[in-house]
Amino acid sequence: MTDLPNDPDGWAAFFARFETVVFVANSEAADVPALRRQHGAGTLFVFFNKVYKVLSAPFEGESLLVARSSGAGANIVYRREVETVCGFFRAPGFHGVLNLKARPFERLSEGREFGDRPVGHIDLCEDFAGFYPPDYAPTTGFAMAVWLSEACPGKRIVLAGFSAERSERWKLFHDHDWTFEQIVLRLMARSGRIEMIGGRTTAPLDAIARRFPDIAPQEVALVATEVLATRQEGTNRAVDRLYSIVKPLTGLDGLIRRLKPKTRKQKLAETGR
Known part of the structure; x- marks a missing residue:
């Protein structure tokens, strides 16, 4: 071999x-x-x-x-x-x-x-x-x-x-x-x-650029970035509201995880074997 x-x-x-x-x-x-x-x-x-x-x-x-x-x-x-x-x-x-x-x-x-x-x-x-x-x-x-x-x-x-x-x-x-x-x-x-x-x-932006050939691809990308940034900010606000609701549960989750026995992967990583 x-x-x-x-x-x-x-x-x-x-x-x-x-x-x-x-x-x-x-x-x-x-x-x-x-x-x-x-x-x-x-x-x-x-x-x-x-x-x-x-x-x-x-x-x-x-x-x-x-x-x-x-x-x-x-x-x-x-x-x-x-x-x-x-x-x-x-x-x-x-x-x-x-x-x-x-x-x-x-x-x-x-x-x-x-x-x-x-x-x-x-x-x-x-x-x-x-x-x-x-x-x-x-x-x-x-x-x-x-x-x-x-x-x-x-x-x-x-x-x-x-x-x-x-x-x-x-x-x-x-x-x-x-x-x-x-x-x-x-x-x-x-x-x-x-x-x-x-x-x-194939990215959707390619289809937009082909549909409007008179608009520079850089402009298409810039507008797309602006739209994505606006949508991302909206998502962030929604996530913040959701997190405020579930935050009391994170402490309980952390406690349960600490009580769980270590996995075989964790043990091998610690011993380096």
């Missing part, structure tokens, strides 16, 4: 071998069978963490699994999901697991913890320090897309299902800045650095 790279340069060389790299988000907006039909030989399909959200049968194409780490190590490791998740991939197309960290407190897991399959690691902390909002952590797909677009300029990168919209089945976690990520990704798409398919990839 040959392990995968453990540094950004090595991973850049790995991805450079493929004509197209398709990042498949764990979203209902990602249609994997359609992606397989659209992208043939020379395409690497990159999946993330809980792939059972988008795969219902083994994936036979060229593939790579990116496993995100937390303070307790790789999520699929401490959750004991390695075999379940990796069971969706088959040789010879499956290249192995890339264990990724993007915040200093996240801890990479050892290769042996992923079982008998190729494993590599990548640390992207420095790539997002001073760029990504400090109170949040970049999502795995966003981190990989931004890094790869800079590490392999000109590489065809396709993002499938990166809608940042909550579905009936899957929720969005608030430890990521979804608004920031969508702004960056859409700017990258407009500049041709990446392609985005699945979900709402």
Whole structure:
């Protein structure tokens, strides 16, 4: 068994071998069978963490699994999901697991913890320090897309299902800045650095600009910003009123949370194991 790279340069060389790299988000907006039909030989399909959200049968194409780490190590490791998740991939197309960290407190897991399959690691902390909002952590797909677009300029990168919209089945976690990520990704798409398919990839402002070609796009954006700011202020006032109603319950909620036993993830993060 040959392990995968453990540094950004090595991973850049790995991805450079493929004509197209398709990042498949764990979203209902990602249609994997359609992606397989659209992208043939020379395409690497990159999946993330809980792939059972988008795969219902083994994936036979060229593939790579990116496993995100937390303070307790790789999520699929401490959750004991390695075999379940990796069971969706088959040789010879499956290249192995890339264990990724993007915040200093996240801890990479050892290769042996992923079982008998190729494993590599990548640390992207420095790539997002001073760029990504400090109170949040970049999502795995966003981190990989931004890094790869800079590490392999000109590489065809396709993002499938990166809608940042909550579905009936899957929720969005608030430890990521979804608004920031969508702004960056859409700017990258407009500049041709990446392609985005699945979900709402065409902004309503584009339709407005096309309808009124005599109005400069900058004016459209300025007016839209003014409207959004007004609506946001109205939302803030409503939230303040709602918070004043539920505030007495926050003390009780805090007490209950302190009484709850620590989760396995919290214990592993504290011990560093």
